[in-house]
Amino acid sequence: LLFHLSDNNTIKTYSTIVSIKxxxxxxFIQIHKSFVINMENIKRYKKHEVTLKDNIKxxxxxxxxxxVQNKIIDYLKDSDLNV
Numbered sequence: 001l002l003f004h005l006s007d008n009n010t011i012k013t014y015s016t017i018v019s020i021k022x023x024x025x026x027x028f029i030q031i032h033k034s035f036v037i038n039m040e041n042i043k044r045y046k047k048h049e050v051t052l053k054d055n056i057k058x059x060x061x062x063x064x065x066x067x068v069q070n071k072i073i074d075y076l077k078d079s080d081l082n083v
Contacts, residue, residue, distance in 0.1 A: 001013050001014075001015055001016075001017065001020060006041070017030065017033075017034075017036060020036070021036060024036070026075075027039045027040050027075065029067075029068055029071045029072075030064060031050060031058060031059075031060045031061070031064050031068050032058070032059060032060065032061045032064060033061065033063075035058055037050065037052065037058065039071070039072060039075045041053050041054075042072070043055070045072055047060070047065055047069065048060045048061075048062070048065060050068075
């Protein structure tokens, strides 16, 4: 696994996504078999794509689309944002 950090550093580990997801806070969601992201870094959301604050666009797979949508809605409801 590669972790791309907000300070532009990258960390490499030989863990699995499943094992790492168990350690992450609830603000992290899996959007694709290869991607787990922090919802705090989402700039724009569409049903099958997210744009991160650094303008990187990532595809949301069909397998995760409904779950991602529900988690983003719940995250926004629980946050201090006025949406």
